[in-house]
Amino acid sequence: MSQGDPGLSLALSPLLKPLRFATRAGVSRLTGLEALVAKVVEQARAYASEASAARLERLAQSVRGFDELSEADRQTAIAALVRELGALLPIPLEISALARSVSGGSGKLPTMPVPAAAPKAPPDPLSTPVIQLRGVGPAIAEKLEAKGLRTVGDLLLNLPRKYEDRRTPRTVAEAPIGERSVIAGRILKAREARGRRRRLEVLVRDAAGGTLVCIWFHYRPSLLERFRPSAQVLVSGEVREGYRGGGKVMHHPDVELLGADGDPAAPRDDDSFGRVVPVYTDVEGLPQRTFRRIEKRAVDEYVGFVDDVLPAPVRRRRRLLALPDALREAHFPEKFAAELARGAPGGEPRRRLAFEELFLVQLGLALRRRGVKVEPGIAFRGLPDAVDRIVSALPWALTGAQQRALSDIAGDMRKPEPMNRLLQGDVGSGKTAVALCAARIAVEDGYQAALMAPTEILAEQHARSLRMLLRGAPVHVELVSGSLPQREREHAGRLLRSGAAQIVVGTHALAEEATGFHKLGLAIIDEQHRFGVMTRRSLMSKGHRPDVLVMTATPIPRTLALTLYGDLDVSVLDELPPGRTPIATRVYRDSAREKAYDVVRRELKAGRQTYVVLPLVEESEKLVDLKAATQERDRLAMDVFPGVSIGLVHGRQSAVERNEEMERFRRGETKILVATTVIEVGVDVPNATVMLIEHAERFGLSQLHQLRGRVGRGAAKSHCLLLTGTSGAEWGPAARERLQVMEETTDGFRIAEVDLMLRGPGEYLGTKQSGMPDFAVAELARDQTILKEAREEAFALVEEDPEMRSPENAAVREQLLHRWRGRLSLARVG
Ligand code: ADP
Ligand code: MG
Numbered sequence: 001m002s003q004g005d006p007g008l009s010l011a012l013s014p015l016l017k018p019l020r021f022a023t024r025a026g027v028s029r030l031t032g033l034e035a036l037v038a039k040v041v042e043q044a045r046a047y048a049s050e051a052s053a054a055r056l057e058r059l060a061q062s063v064r065g066f067d068e069l070s071e072a073d074r075q076t077a078i079a080a081l082v083r084e085l086g087a088l089l090p091i092p093l094e095i096s097a098l099a100r101s102v103s104g105g106s107g108k109l110p111t112m113p114v115p116a117a118a119p120k121a122p123p124d125p126l127s128t129p130v131i132q133l134r135g136v137g138p139a140i141a142e143k144l145e146a147k148g149l150r151t152v153g154d155l156l157l158n159l160p161r162k163y164e165d166r167r168t169p170r171t172v173a174e175a176p177i178g179e180r181s182v183i184a185g186r187i188l189k190a191r192e193a194r195g196r197r198r199r200l201e202v203l204v205r206d207a208a209g210g211t212l213v214c215i216w217f218h219y220r221p222s223l224l225e226r227f228r229p230s231a232q233v234l235v236s237g238e239v240r241e242g243y244r245g246g247g248k249v250m251h252h253p254d255v256e257l258l259g260a261d262g263d264p265a266a267p268r269d270d271d272s273f274g275r276v277v278p279v280y281t282d283v284e285g286l287p288q289r290t291f292r293r294i295e296k297r298a299v300d301e302y303v304g305f306v307d308d309v310l311p312a313p314v315r316r317r318r319r320l321l322a323l324p325d326a327l328r329e330a331h332f333p334e335k336f337a338a339e340l341a342r343g344a345p346g347g348e349p350r351r352r353l354a355f356e357e358l359f360l361v362q363l364g365l366a367l368r369r370r371g372v373k374v375e376p377g378i379a380f381r382g383l384p385d386a387v388d389r390i391v392s393a394l395p396w397a398l399t400g401a402q403q404r405a406l407s408d409i410a411g412d413m414r415k416p417e418p419m420n421r422l423l424q425g426d427v428g429s430g431k432t433a434v435a436l437c438a439a440r441i442a443v444e445d446g447y448q449a450a451l452m453a454p455t456e457i458l459a460e461q462h463a464r465s466l467r468m469l470l471r472g473a474p475v476h477v478e479l480v481s482g483s484l485p486q487r488e489r490e491h492a493g494r495l496l497r498s499g500a501a502q503i504v505v506g507t508h509a510l511a512e513e514a515t516g517f518h519k520l521g522l523a524i525i526d527e528q529h530r531f532g533v534m535t536r537r538s539l540m541s542k543g544h545r546p547d548v549l550v551m552t553a554t555p556i557p558r559t560l561a562l563t564l565y566g567d568l569d570v571s572v573l574d575e576l577p578p579g580r581t582p583i584a585t586r587v588y589r590d591s592a593r594e595k596a597y598d599v600v601r602r603e604l605k606a607g608r609q610t611y612v613v614l615p616l617v618e619e620s621e622k623l624v625d626l627k628a629a630t631q632e633r634d635r636l637a638m639d640v641f642p643g644v645s646i647g648l649v650h651g652r653q654s655a656v657e658r659n660e661e662m663e664r665f666r667r668g669e670t671k672i673l674v675a676t677t678v679i680e681v682g683v684d685v686p687n688a689t690v691m692l693i694e695h696a697e698r699f700g701l702s703q704l705h706q707l708r709g710r711v712g713r714g715a716a717k718s719h720c721l722l723l724t725g726t727s728g729a730e731w732g733p734a735a736r737e738r739l740q741v742m743e744e745t746t747d748g749f750r751i752a753e754v755d756l757m758l759r760g761p762g763e764y765l766g767t768k769q770s771g772m773p774d775f776a777v778a779e780l781a782r783d784q785t786i787l788k789e790a791r792e793e794a795f796a797l798v799e800e801d802p803e804m805r806s807p808e809n810a811a812v813r814e815q816l817l818h819r820w821r822g823r824l825s826l827a828r829v830g
Contacts, residue, residue, distance in 0.1 A: 008052060009089035011044035011741070016132060019082065019095045020301075027074040033066045037081070052088055059084040092128045094301060125305040126153030133297050143285045156306065159330050159353070160278030165341040166236055168273060172210030172248055175239040182236040182273070183212055183250075191228035194247070202227050204235060212244060213249045232258035234273050254289050272297040276337040299331045303426035309811040310356060314793045318355065326352035354783050355790050362787075362794035363816060367802075377418030377545040378521050382410045382441045390440045393473055394433060396577070402430050405571035409438050409549065413522070413567065418422050419547035425573025427553045427709030428580065428750040432465050434573070435524050436503075438549055439466075439596040443475055443502045447521025451505045452539055454527050456481050456655045457662055461684060463505040477643065480506035480515065511539040524549045554752075574749075583712040583746060585720040587696070587739045596692060596721040597640055603690050604644060604671055608716060610690040612636065612674045613707055625650045626676075632694075633674045641672065650676040686714030696722035696742075697735040701755040704739075705748050 015037065041060045042717050048056050052735040062080040069077060075098075082099040084093060129151060131141040149155055162457055166182045175181035186207040189550075193201050200216040214235055216223065227233075237253030256273045266333060271277070271292050309321040315322070321329070330349035333340045387410055391398060398406065405423055412419035425431045439449035451466075453459040463479040470477065478501035480492050495501035498517030509515065520543030525536060540546060588596045602609050614629055633648045647670035649661045665673045666685050675687075691711045696704060704722065711718040722739055741754050797809065804813040 007047035009046055010083065010138070011501065012040060012089050013132075014040050014679055015081075015085060016091065016095060016572060017134065019078070019085075019098060020092070020134065020756055022098060023094050027078050028071050030074070030078075031067055034063050037063050039286065051340070055084050055088055056424050059088075076382060090129070090132075090299075092125065092132050094125065112120070112727045119125065124153070125275050125302060126151060126156065128152045128302070130155065130294075130298075133301070134490070135290075135297065136294060140290075142285065143283055144294075146674070147281075147283045149283070152298045152302045155295055156303060156327055156331075158280065158295070161281050162279045163276050163333065163340045163342075164236070164279055166273055166277050166603065167337070167341070169234060171206045171208045172212045172239075173208060175212075175248065177239055177248070178242055180236065180238050182234060183239075184232070186205040186232050187227050187231045187233055188230050189229055190224060192224060200224055204233060211247060212239075213247065214253050214255070215249055215251050226257060230500055234258065236273070254287075270403050271332070276333045276341045278331055278333075294823055295331055299328055309815045311797070311808045311812060313808065314359070314797070315318060318650040318793065320355055321348055321352040323352065323486070325349075325354070330746045354786050355541055358783065358787050358790035359794050360812070360816060362791045363797065363812070366438070366795045366798040367816075375418055378413075378447070378547060379416035379444050380413040380441055380447070380521070380547075382414045382444075384446050385435070387441065390437050392443075393471065394437075394469055396470065398433065399430060399573075399577050401425070401573040401575035402434050405434050405573055406437050408569070408571045409434070410441060413438065413441055413547055419522075419546045419549065419569075421549055421569045421571060423549060423551045423553075423571050423573070425553065426576070427706055428576060428713060429553075429573035430577050431526075431551045431553070431573060432462060433469060435526075435549065435551060436469050438468055439503045439522060439524065440475065445521065447498075447519050448499060448517050448543075449497075449503050449522040449524065450510055450517070450539065450542070451524040451526065452510050452522055452535075453507060456483055456507055457659060458526065459505050459507050460659070465684070466503060466505065475502050476500060477503045477505060480504060480509050482507060483659075484507045503712065503806060511535045511542075513538075516541065517542045519543070520546050522547045522549065524551065526551045553709070555704065579715065581715060581717050583691075583708055583714055583718045583720050585708065585722065585743050585746075587722045587724065587736070587743060589724055593723060596723060599719050599721060600672075600692060601641070603719070606716075607687075608689040609665065609668065609670075609685065609687050610672045610692060611707075612672060613691070613693045614674070614676050626650050629674060629676045636672065636674065644672060645670045646672045646674060648674045683712075689714070689716050690721065691719070691720040692723065694723050695725045696739055697724050701738060701741060701751045704742055705746075705751045708742070709744075 013577070018030055018033055018036065026142055037060055039054050045054055054323065059081060062084060066074065066077055079099045082091070082096060086096055086099065129141070130136050130144050130149060131138065133152065136144070137516055144155075149158060164180055169182045169184035172183055172185075173185060183204065183206060186202040188203040188205050188211070190200070190202040193199050197217060200219050202214040204212045206212070211794070212235070214237075214240075234256040235253040236255075237250040239248050239250055242249045254272055278292060278295065279288065280291055280295065282288070287303050293373060303324045306324045306327060310320065310323070311574070320326075326349040327335075329336050329347075330353060333349070336347050336349055340349075353764050387406070391406070397522075406427075408424075409419070409421060412421055423431055423434060435451060439451065442449045451459075453462050459479065461476055466477050476495070478492055478495050480489070480496070484492065492501070493515065496504055497516045497518055504510065504517070506515075511530075523539050523543065523546045525539070538549060587597075603610060612632070614632060629648060629650045633646055637644070637646050647661050647665050649658050653661070661673075663672075664670045665688075668687060688711055691708055693699065693704065693707060708720040711720065720742070722742060724735070724739070738754075741751060745751060755810060797804075801809055804810075
């Protein structure tokens with residue numbers, strides 16, 4: 001069967017439309033089908049092979065005299081048509097159901113059709129390609145695919161980013177500047193204006209007499225014709241201030257035209273107006289409104305095919321929506337409209353979706369906990385003699401904590417299953433040395449070890465420290481970074497593939513497709529939360545089930561660690577290497593700024609260096625960020641520390657520029673380093689003894705703690721100066737109390753607990769990429785309660801039915817075995 005010929009499929013696809021109509025309206029309302037089929041078959045012949053040519057003829061025959069047939073005969077005819085068609089192109093399940101409903105009466109879609117064409121492997125309707133949706137042609141399908149939206153199921157899982165309340169229109173006067181509003185009114189005039197930039201302007205007057213100018217800079221000429229004077233319209237968009245102080249304007253609003261007399265001229269656009277509408281992440285080249293319509297179709301036509309895998313008792317106990325309802329409501333809220341009108345995704349629909357996601361992962365953890373078999377991995381020898389030799393080659397003795405961690409790691413590496421361990425330790429606790437010892441255990445057995453760091457600076461720093469710690473031992477450390485010149489990169493590539501490079505340090509470049517290893521045995525991932533799941537997985541796939549060691553300096557409170565790293569083994573470095581000097585921390589009000597500067601001056605005089613950190617800003621504000629940073633540098637250079645050389649690192653620099661700037665500071669050529677990007681975790685400049693942080697109240701305590709860890713690396717006493725802003729809103733007693741914790745303790749875990757308590761997990765873990773397994777819906781940071789419930793249910797289920805044999809657990813078992821297999825193995829690495 002030539003199900004796949006795209007030319008033929010395309011030629012025949014016009015037939016899907018009437019058939020889809022038939023699934024909803026029944027066969028009796030179809031007209032002109034015979035003529036359409038004849039025409040389509042005519043055009044399709046050009047693409048037909050010998051075998052399919054015969055089918056085409058049968059196709060044409062199947063609906064002979066269709067308009068004259070009785071309803072029953074029509075159904076038979078349609079069934080035949082669908083069967084023939086199904087052999088020639090993949091057709092949506094809703095339509096293939098027509099082939100079976102011959103005896104069923106109305107010809108409508110049965111609720112849960114039994115697959116007809118291929119009884120062995122039921123096609124999952126959710127894997128219907130997007131192109132089969134009405135209104136989606138090849139051009140749109142391509143755009144959707146570029147976004148990873150290939151199937152109807154992808155569309156269903158692509159949840160709105162936020163919602164917009166378009167239930168009640170506002171008048172122009174009521175609409176606040178800078179906010180999105182829906183405004184109803186009549187068109188006064190529409191014209192093309194030619195100024196500096198060609199644009200289309202449409203003047204709209206609301207019932208209260210207020211006027212609004214809608215402006216398009218990009219438009220098709222035909223748009224002008226659509227805007228007939230005195231036609232009623234609804235427009236939706238962000239209201240802005242007009243030019244030269246002239247009234248309010250909207251750029252590129254969504255528009256719905258109602259007829260001149262107020263009657264809708266076109267069918268009402270229910271997807272985009274008069275409701276709480278979903279706003280999706282942009283799909284390049286598709287207006288929100290078009291995309292919304294596509295989502296609506298996917299939801300309307302396919303949500304009924306979504307299986308609910310959650311065991312019914314769980315759903316009942318936790319009062320969770322049925323999955324199809326949750327999806328429908330999450331996209332196009334009706335019952336939960338009021339709740340979602342506030343804008344942020346949330347409420348019951350999202351809780352249901354997040355619950356399922358977390359439940360499945362927790363179930364995986366619970367099963368592993370019960371000793372479900374682990375795949376075989378590498379059993380390194382890790383002979384005690386060899387480990388001793390490796391340790392004694394270091395320039396100093398390991399701390400007790402380092403010894404304990406290393407013996408955990410060596411134990412894991414000896415086992416014939418893949419290590420999956422988290423090494424957690426405050427900044428400066430000596431994780432790198434432990435990582436090096438692990439790497440050398442792998443190298444002893446002829447394997448390679450890879451250390452992946454999130455930034456170039458960090459990768460270089462790691463390579464430097466490793467080489468220093470190796471002190472000339474015959475182990476080849478190779479650095480792979482994206483910024484190497486092509487030639488050098490190719491050279492490094494050869495060393496990796498031949499195995500000559502034994503320890504390989506690099507950025508995500510290590511995980512790229514072009515990078516190949518000879519025999520990767522150990523993958524060490526530093527600050528893993530800064531990598532996507534795919535990057536981590538792709539690095540691991542470079543070896544044959546390599547051991548994995550994940551390192552993090554983010555202190556994760558025990559309460560959180562348990563749920564997040566459910567089945568990850570954890571070693572903690574809770575002891576700093578000797579010779580560390582304490583860091584004096586003080587909070588200064590803005591008015592006491594000079595006192596802080598005095599500390600800096602004193603240290604500069606003693607030949608030390610200083611960091612000045614400005615608060616992080618949003619990605620979108622990077623320009624502002626740059627300006628503020630440059631100004632601050634100039635201000636410091638002119639007014640505060642005249643004659644002192646001051647460097648600047650910021651987010652708009654290229655990696656190379658930033659590196660050079662860091663290097664100058666490391667070499668002591670610049671004495672003060674102003675930074676907007678948080679100085680990369682792990683950068684080591686022992687001569688820097690002051691960390692001055694502006695607007696400290698805007699940072700999380702854990703972030704402050706990380707920053708503070710940049711100093712106190714040498715023998716001299718160090719200082720952390722926390723300056724607070726002047727604006728009252730941010731700077732209340734609560735903020736003061738929070739910062740005081742920094743003065744009181746240097747214990748990262750204590751600080752993390754306080755942070756968690758004061759700000760909640762959302763703030764604590766930071767934004768989206770907080771480092772935990774990736775989920776489509778759930779956000780661990782804010783879904784703590786859901787996570788806890790899902791975990792309880794999952795562990796209880798495994799306790800009760802470890803093999804998951806009971807019928808009510810069958811669906812979830814299936815799901816675990818198939819759909820989630822990939823995701824679950826990802827959850828393993830944190
Ligand atoms: P981390 O990666 O955990 O932030 P590092 O591995 O960079 O910490 O170690 C911080 C500093 O402490 C480095 O300069 C390192 O050389 C030093 N160091 C590590 N372990 C010891 C030790 N056992 N004794 C003395 N110094 C150590
Ligand atoms: Mg480090």
